[in-house]
Amino acid sequence: MTAVYGLGRRARSPQGTGTEPVEAPRAARTAADAGALTVRLIDAADRARLAGLPDRARELLARAGHETAADAVRGAAQLVIGQLALQDGPAADAREVLLLAAELLGAVDGRRALAARLAAMEAAWATGDAAACREALDHAREQPEPDQRLAAFRAGMSSVMDGRLDRGRHQLREAATAAGAAGTPDGPEALLRAGGAALVAGDLVAACRANSRALAVARARGPRILVAQALERLAYGELRAGRHARARAHAEDGLRTALGTGQRNLAAHHHAILALVASVEGSRAAVAEHASAAESVAAPHGLAQAATLSQWARARADLAHGRLPEAAARLGPLVCAGPRRGHFAVRMLAVPCFVEAAARTGQEDAARAAVAEFARWAAQGADPQAPAQLARCRALLTGPEACEPLFTTALAHHDQHTGDFERGRTQLLYGTWLRRQRRPGEARGRLRDALVSFERGGAHGWAAQTRAELRATGDAGQDRPHGELALLTPQQLRIARCVAEGATNREVALRLSVSPRTVDHHLRNVFAALGVRSRVELSRWLDRAEKTTAHP
Incomplete structure (x- = not known):
């Protein structure tokens, strides 16, 4: 996303392909002629890059012979090389090339030097290196x-990198002032920079x-490579807003556009966003597909942000299907202290998921440490959903006396912002807690609200989990099992389905918020009712019965 922060001189025709004739006559040329040809080739390479033709851009750079040219020419070439690497290559390598470009251009072309520094900051951001971001910004201030x-x-951005988010927020809001308003004549680069600041x-x-x-x-105006970048920023903003x-619509469009313009690093970010969307919509296969695609590029290219987003998506899919230990194991290294900590701009967003999984799997100390850091982050106004999520996290870690007021506080915060999904998660956890407190009537009210929130937001996996909780409260409004499935009570069917997925009795107890003894009791009754003698037989019976019910 180099051009987001780019300030370099735009090519005369940003829609150009970079294929315009640039060859000089075959007659012998003077040194000045050769230098002019080198400059023209570098400019053509930049036009090809902007048009989404990276292979053509590299071909033109190879013909330019810029290695022995003056600093200004070599700096211009290194700027294009670094921007190409940022689009498809190891981000750390791109950063070093861009810093070299800034050094070469510093004394002769201040605006291009600044563009190189800001692009180096973007490369450092992609790798999750806050210190390198700050270094690039410090030099940019020169x-x-x-x-x-x-x-x-x-x-x-410099304040944010220094850990002073409260101060940086005010400056970044000034940077975003009036951007996107009707009649504002900003170009796409300035608008993307403002969107990133916001x-x-x-x-x-x-x-x-x-x-x-x-x-x-x-x-409308180009350059073409900025379309995929704008779609990525827009998709991420919509994701954050719930x-x-x-x-999903923007990320799918952006993925096609990024791949079509040779921006594999950006495609990895689109895949990560699509994995997060799928973790809400309930498709574990889609989560795995997009997360794997993101990680296949993120790992060799050092894209820490895409890697963190994809792991968060995998963990959230685990949560949606009641796989609490797996979710906690994925997120623990990302949100807690240690060398495997996730990207600095993403890890706090994943803390509520970690706390939910850790609190329900007996990892209260790790959950409390994460909540303490999350509280400091939330106090700086970093995310509109954070106050509600913080109250929800605290409710999961407190005793019965303080739990209900915290859930109520969380819902009051949700009422101030949009986002059905996060509200639904709070209602689901609140309803589950009420059921465990033997207050089924109150639990049903909360769970029905959660179901509406999830259905309205397209969170199908979470809606299925909520329906199961409603059945456990004895809600007569929920669909009853048909055919052979009617041999089991709703609670027995929930346990049977979990066991069929391979969960142990303890894991089933964690998913359903009951004791292992209760699971063992119900499972014995299931075996007796169905005449099966093993978990394998139960899995086969359930698979056959559900297929028969679906296709009578």
């Missing part, structure tokens, strides 16, 4: 900048507005 919004962006500041409304405007401008169907 270049004077008359654009106040750009200056505010640089200052705000995302970091937690202003999701401004972020979606600026990124949507950037998409419209990039489609509008998962919109996020």
Whole structure:
């Protein structure tokens, strides 16, 4: 996403292909002629890159012979090389090339040098190296900048990298001011920069507005590579706002566009977003497919942000299907202290999922440590959903006396923001707690609200989990088993399905919030009712019975 922060001189025709004739006559050329040809080839390479033709851009750079040219020419070539590497290559390598470009350009072309520094910051961001981001920003401040919004962006990002998010948010909001408003003549680069600033500041409304405007401008005027970048920023903003169907639509479009323009690193981010959407919509196969695709690029190219997002998606899918130990195991290294900690801009977003899994699997100490850090982060206004999530996390870690007021507080915070999915998760956990407190009537009310939230938000896997909880409360409104499945009570059927998936009695107890002794008791009755003698036989019986019920 280099061009998001790019300030270099735009090619004369951003829609160009870079294939315009650049060859000089075959007659002998002077040194000046050779130098002019080198410059033209580098400019043509940049036009090809902007047009989404990276192979053509590399071919033109190879013909340019820039290695022995003056610093300004070599710097321009290194800037294009670094931007190509940022689109498809190890991000750490791209950062070093871009820093070299900035050094070569520093004394002769301040604006391109600044563009190289900001692109180096973006490369460092992709790798999750906050110190490298700060280094690039510190050097960028050496270049004077008359654009106040750009200056505010640089200052705000520097504050964020220093751990002063509360201060950085104000500066980043200044950078995003008026971006995306009708009549504002910003180009796509400035709009994407404003959208990125708003995302970091937690202003999701401004972020979606600026990124949507950037998409419209990039489609209308180019350059082509910015279309996929705008779609990625917009999809991520919609995801953060809880509008998962919109996020999926933008990410699917962005994935096609990124692959078509040779931006594999950006495609990995789109795959990660699609994995997160699938973890809400309930398709474990889609989660695995997109997460694997993201990780296949993220691992060799050092894309820590895409890797963290994909692991979060896998863990959230585990949660949706009651696989609590697996979710806690995936997220623990990402959100807790240690060398495998996740990307600095993502890990706090995954803390509520970790706390839910850890608190319900006996890992209270790790969950409390994560909540303490999450509370400090939430206090800085980093995400509109954070106050509700914090109250929910605390409810999971407190005694019965304080639990209910915390759930009530969480729901009050949810009422102030959009996002059916997070509200549904709080209602589901609250209803489950009420059921365990032997208050089934109150539990049914909360669980029905959760079901509506999940169905409205397209969270099918979570809706299925909620329906199962409702059946456990004796809700007569839930569908009863048909055919051979009617031999089992709703609770027995829930346990049988978990066992058929390979869960142990203890894992089933964790999923259903009951004791292992209760699971053992119900499972013995299931075996007796069905005349089966093993878990394998139970799995086969259940598979046959459900197929018969689905296709009588």
